[in-house]
Amino acid sequence: MKLTPTAIVGAFHVEVSPIADHRGLFARTFCAETFASCGLESVFPQCNLSFSPHRGTLRGLHFQAEPHAEAKLVRATRGRVFEVALDLRPHSPSYMKWASVELDATERNAFYIPPGCAHGLLTLEDECEVFSQMSTAYHPPSARIARWNDPAFAISWPFEPLILSDKDAECACYRPQGATHE
Numbered sequence: 001m002k003l004t005p006t007a008i009v010g011a012f013h014v015e016v017s018p019i020a021d022h023r024g025l026f027a028r029t030f031c032a033e034t035f036a037s038c039g040l041e042s043v044f045p046q047c048n049l050s051f052s053p054h055r056g057t058l059r060g061l062h063f064q065a066e067p068h069a070e071a072k073l074v075r076a077t078r079g080r081v082f083e084v085a086l087d088l089r090p091h092s093p094s095y096m097k098w099a100s101v102e103l104d105a106t107e108r109n110a111f112y113i114p115p116g117c118a119h120g121l122l123t124l125e126d127e128c129e130v131f132s133q134m135s136t137a138y139h140p141p142s143a144r145i146a147r148w149n150d151p152a153f154a155i156s157w158p159f160e161p162l163i164l165s166d167k168d169a170e171c172a173c174y175r176p177q178g179a180t181h182e
């Protein structure tokens with residue numbers, strides 16, 4: 001595996017090192033020791049998948065508030081998706097910045113997103129499936145949404161989403177900590 005830092009502190013592009021032979025290939029996708037030695041969460045008690053039949057489906061940006069903030073290791077198991085991590089940690093050097101990775105099932109790459117960051121995806125083709133390993137169990141009262149087109153973040157999506165949930169479309173824009181409320 002190869003872990004490459006991104007513009008978000010603590011978020012990494014994870015690439016596999018496939019071992020090919022006459023049968024096909026074998027690749028390690030996760031190693032707790034490697035992750036722990038790099039300061040990444042290494043225990044994932046919950047895994048999820050999402051399937052989106054249509055190109056242009058946007059999911060996110062979602063995160064859980066403390067003390068249920070979760071790290072995610074996300075990969076496309078079918079298709080290609082544009083994945084975004086958004087740093088919402090007020091004390092982080094990359095606070096309110098975003099980073100993207102294109103996850104491709106044929107590349108078998110992944111995106112590690114640390115706790116305190118929101119996560120979203122836009123499918124780049126039909127029939128996309130995304131598999132996520134979560135470091136914290138789902139806790140609905142702690143579920144939060146950051147708006148995909150919030151001008152405060154200015155995320156450069158490859159194109160306008162065609163399909164998204166009402167809750168993702170209608171969520172309020174973010175107010176940075178300490179911001180005055182007009």
Ligand SMILES: Cc1cn([C@H]2C[C@H](O)[C@@H](COP(=O)(O)OP(=O)(O)O[C@H]3O[C@H](C)C(=O)[C@H](O)[C@H]3O)O2)c(=O)[nH]c1=O
Nearest residue numbers: 048050059060061062063118119120121132137138165
């Ligand atoms: C996350 C989660 C959700 N749910 C239920 C809640 C809803 O009734 C339904 C769909 O949830 P949601 O609309 O949050 O699913 P997506 O919009 O695909 O969001 C997912 O993908 C984006 C990119 C994310 O970052 C989250 O990891 C994840 O929420 O599954 C559960 O039952 N368990 C869970 O762990």
